[in-house]
Amino acid sequence: MTQSHANRRLVVAITGASGALYAHRLVQLVVAAGIETHLVVSPLGQRLLHDELGLEGLTPSGLASLAGFEGESEKPDNLILHNFRDVGATIASGSFKHDGMIVIPCSSNSLGAIASGVGQNLVHRAAHVTLKERRKLVLVHREMPLSLIDIRNMQTVTEAGAIVCPAQPGFYMMPETISDLVDFVVGRVLDLVDVEHDLNIRWSEKVRVGSRG
Numbered sequence: 001m002t003q004s005h006a007n008r009r010l011v012v013a014i015t016g017a018s019g020a021l022y023a024h025r026l027v028q029l030v031v032a033a034g035i036e037t038h039l040v041v042s043p044l045g046q047r048l049l050h051d052e053l054g055l056e057g058l059t060p061s062g063l064a065s066l067a068g069f070e071g072e073s074e075k076p077d078n079l080i081l082h083n084f085r086d087v088g089a090t091i092a093s094g095s096f097k098h099d100g101m102i103v104i105p106c107s108s109n110s111l112g113a114i115a116s117g118v119g120q121n122l123v124h125r126a127a128h129v130t131l132k133e134r135r136k137l138v139l140v141h142r143e144m145p146l147s148l149i150d151i152r153n154m155q156t157v158t159e160a161g162a163i164v165c166p167a168q169p170g171f172y173m174m175p176e177t178i179s180d181l182v183d184f185v186v187g188r189v190l191d192l193v194d195v196e197h198d199l200n201i202r203w204s205e206k207v208r209v210g211s212r213g
Contacts, residue, residue, distance in 0.1 A: 009036040010193060011091050011101035011130070013123045016044025019105035019142040019167055020052035021178070025186045026104055028068035029197060031076050038091050038098070039063075040082045040122045044107070084122050092125045100136035100193040101126060105167060108143045108150050114162070115153035127162075137162040138192050140185070163192055173200055 010030055014023045023045075030037050041049070041058060049055040055062050063075035075081075082089045090096045103110060103123065110123060114137075119125040130137040139162055141154070154164045169175070169184040180200075187199035 005033045005035050005195070007036075008034075008195075009038065009098040010195075011038045011040070011098055011126055013101065013103040013106075013110075013126065014039070014041045014045035014049065015103060015105060015107045015110040015123060016042055016048050017105040017107035017110075017142040018048065018052065019140070020048050021182045022140060022142070022167055022185055022189075023049070023104050024053060024066060024068075025179075025182050026102065026189060027066050027079070029186065029190065030195060031067040031079050033195060033197075034078060035099075035195065036078050036080070038080050038082060040084055040089075040091070040126065042084055042110070042121070042123055048105075082122055087119065087122055087125045089122055089126075092122060092129060094129050094133045096129075098130075098135065100138065101130040102138045102140065102189060102193065103127065104138075104140040104189065105142040106139040108141070108147075108153075111139060111141055111150065111153050111157065114139070115156040115160075131157075131160050131162060134161060136193055138189055139164050140167050140189060141165075142167040165189055165192060170201075172203060 012027060058081055060075045063079055067076050067079050082091060113124045114127045119128050127137055141164060158164055167185045169181040175181050183199045184201050187197055187201035190197045
C-alpha cells in the first residue's frame with residue numbers, strides 16, 4: 001500500500017450489465033492497493049459474476065477469488081461485502097465518509113434508477129448519498145446501443161455530479177489480449193478516483209508515432 005492510499009475508502013457496486021471482467025480487475029487492484037473496499041452486488045450482478053466468471057456465490061472464498069486471491073479460503077480484510085437489500089447499511093449514510101463510488105458495470109436499469117432518485121436498494125441509495133455529499137460517483141455503463149432514455153438519464157446524472165465512463169477501450173496502445181482491453185477501461189476508472197496504478201493506458205508521442213507505423 002502506498003502512503004497516498006492509506007486510510008482510503010471506496011464503494012464498488014456490481015450490477016447486471018455484461019462486463020464482469022471489468023469488475024473483477026477493478027476489485028483486484030483496489031484491494032491490492034490496500035484501499036478499504038465496500039462492495040455491494042445486485043442479484044443480477046451475482047448472476048453476471050456466475051455466468052461470466054464462474055463465481056459460485058459471494059462466499060468468503062468467492063470474494064477472495066473476485067479480489068484475485070485464487071485458492072484462498074478467506075476474503076481479504078479490506079474487502080467488506082454489504083447486503084443489496086440493506087438500505088440501512090453504513091454506505092447508505094452521508095455520515096460514512098469515502099473517496100468515491102464506482103458502479104462497474106452499470107446497467108441501463110441502474111442508470112435509470114439513479115437518475116430518477118429511486119432508492120429501494122443499497123446500490124441506488126449509496127449512489128444517491130454519494131451525489132448529495134458531492135463525492136465522486138463513476139458509472140461504468142456498458143450496454144449498447146443507447147436509447148434516447150439512456151442518453152437523457154446520462155445527462156441527468158451528469159448534471160447531478162456523476163461521471164459517466166462508458167466501457168469503451170481505446171486501441172492506440174495496440175492491445176493484444178482481452179486483458180489489455182479490460183486494463184484500459186479499468187485504468188481510466190482508477191484515474192477518475194485518484195488511485196495510482198501502472199496499467200499501460202497512457203497516450204504519448206511515442207505511442208502516436210508507433211501507431212502510424
